[in-house]
Amino acid sequence: MQTQTLHVADITRPELADTDATVSPPPRSIAAGDLDIVVSATMEPLEAAWRQLEGDDLNSLHQGYDWCLSWANAYKNPLAIVQGKLGAETAFILPIEIVRQRGVRVAKFIGADHSNINTGLFSGRFSEALLGLGGKHLTERLRDALRGKADLILLQNIPLEWRRRVSPLGALPMVQNQNHAYQLPLLDNMEMTLKQVNAKSRRKKFRVQSKRLEALGGFDYVAGGTSDEQHHLLDRFFQQKGERFKAMGLPDVFANQETKAFLHGAIDIRSGDGRSFGLQMHAIRLKGEHDGHIAALSGISRKGDHVICQFSSIDESIAADASPGEFLFWQMIAGLHGKGIALFDFGLGDQGYKRSWAPEDTAHYDVVIPLSARGTIAGLIHRAITRGKAFVKSRQGLYRHAQRMRRVVGV
Numbered sequence: 001m002q003t004q005t006l007h008v009a010d011i012t013r014p015e016l017a018d019t020d021a022t023v024s025p026p027p028r029s030i031a032a033g034d035l036d037i038v039v040s041a042t043m044e045p046l047e048a049a050w051r052q053l054e055g056d057d058l059n060s061l062h063q064g065y066d067w068c069l070s071w072a073n074a075y076k077n078p079l080a081i082v083q084g085k086l087g088a089e090t091a092f093i094l095p096i097e098i099v100r101q102r103g104v105r106v107a108k109f110i111g112a113d114h115s116n117i118n119t120g121l122f123s124g125r126f127s128e129a130l131l132g133l134g135g136k137h138l139t140e141r142l143r144d145a146l147r148g149k150a151d152l153i154l155l156q157n158i159p160l161e162w163r164r165r166v167s168p169l170g171a172l173p174m175v176q177n178q179n180h181a182y183q184l185p186l187l188d189n190m191e192m193t194l195k196q197v198n199a200k201s202r203r204k205k206f207r208v209q210s211k212r213l214e215a216l217g218g219f220d221y222v223a224g225g226t227s228d229e230q231h232h233l234l235d236r237f238f239q240q241k242g243e244r245f246k247a248m249g250l251p252d253v254f255a256n257q258e259t260k261a262f263l264h265g266a267i268d269i270r271s272g273d274g275r276s277f278g279l280q281m282h283a284i285r286l287k288g289e290h291d292g293h294i295a296a297l298s299g300i301s302r303k304g305d306h307v308i309c310q311f312s313s314i315d316e317s318i319a320a321d322a323s324p325g326e327f328l329f330w331q332m333i334a335g336l337h338g339k340g341i342a343l344f345d346f347g348l349g350d351q352g353y354k355r356s357w358a359p360e361d362t363a364h365y366d367v368v369i370p371l372s373a374r375g376t377i378a379g380l381i382h383r384a385i386t387r388g389k390a391f392v393k394s395r396q397g398l399y400r401h402a403q404r405m406r407r408v409v410g411v
Helices: 044-054 065-075 127-131 135-146 190-194 199-215 227-248 257-267 324-336 352-357 373-393 396-409
Strands: 035-040 081-086 089-094 096-101 104-109 152-158 174-185 219-223 276-286 294-303 306-314 343-348 360-370
Touching: 035 135, 044 065, 044 081, 044 089, 065 096, 065 257, 065 276, 081 135, 104 373, 135 152, 135 360, 152 174, 152 373, 174 352, 174 373, 190 199, 190 324, 199 324, 219 324, 227 257, 227 276, 227 294, 227 306, 257 276, 276 324, 294 324, 306 324, 324 343, 324 352, 343 352, 360 373
Parallel strands: 104 152, 306 343
Antiparallel strands: 035 081, 081 089, 096 104, 152 360, 174 343, 174 360, 219 276, 276 294, 294 306
């Protein structure tokens, strides 16, 4: 699988938060003693600085204050929010929770198990200067800050470069994650966007799908709606996805009540200007004889000009030959044109439908920093497993066999 560095900033320039002309320019370099690290067990004292940093569209929505608060309220794991300060200014925030995994205390990004891209929250003014600080020094500062609170720092799914901004986290000890994320740049209109993929084949498939759905009595494309409707569709997704996992012999990663509570909380996250939302449900709902049947569902998030598909599901008991999941992606992508969106992100994971839609993919990496003897062993195991999965996924025949075995074993 060939990885390309995604330079979507060429399509549209994100609006950055630091626009105050009276603010002093960033330092070209930072001395080792200039950076103060503060760790907080609660989020509230950092809210003002946090919201200022999240105003930068290049900081992932998964590190946003409300997103993290929804997860923290649902799971109630101990928090260790890392704040890097340069004098009175906040240079970065790493939203971290402590999770126990097989007896090991692991410091992870809040909600890491359900996030597709993690950047941390970095000030655009200080990013370049932080890069010059050196990975060894930053590693030791993080070790000192979190030692005793965790055995292992494991910050996952980090792109080394995101839309031309190089991540200061890239200087830390890392292993490449087995998964890539897949993206489709949205151009001036749907026709231009389709030219990046197999436009002729894609249009033909869409016409066939449309005719098959019309033959069943037609359909409604549901995009958003009232809060009650959105929560209802999310509950339907949990049911639909659970049935799908069961049929495939796979564990249901959405089954626990904490995850459900977190995602219901994400639905209620909305910015006043409409340029960001935590979760918005979309669906294909049949009409006619099968009126009300939900054939496909998807949940998307938006931050600035970046939309991420968080999850999707299908019910193929009716209209299976119309490929309702693929049809829903067409409807969502077409509907986002003209709304200030530059990038539709299919998220992590190598699946055929993502490759068919996405001309770009982005490699992700995991920061692995042991803090104790137990953490050293856990870190070595994580590196070995991650590299093993990457090896299997790079060989399609072996990967398909592993997927069949996973369905048989049910893990």
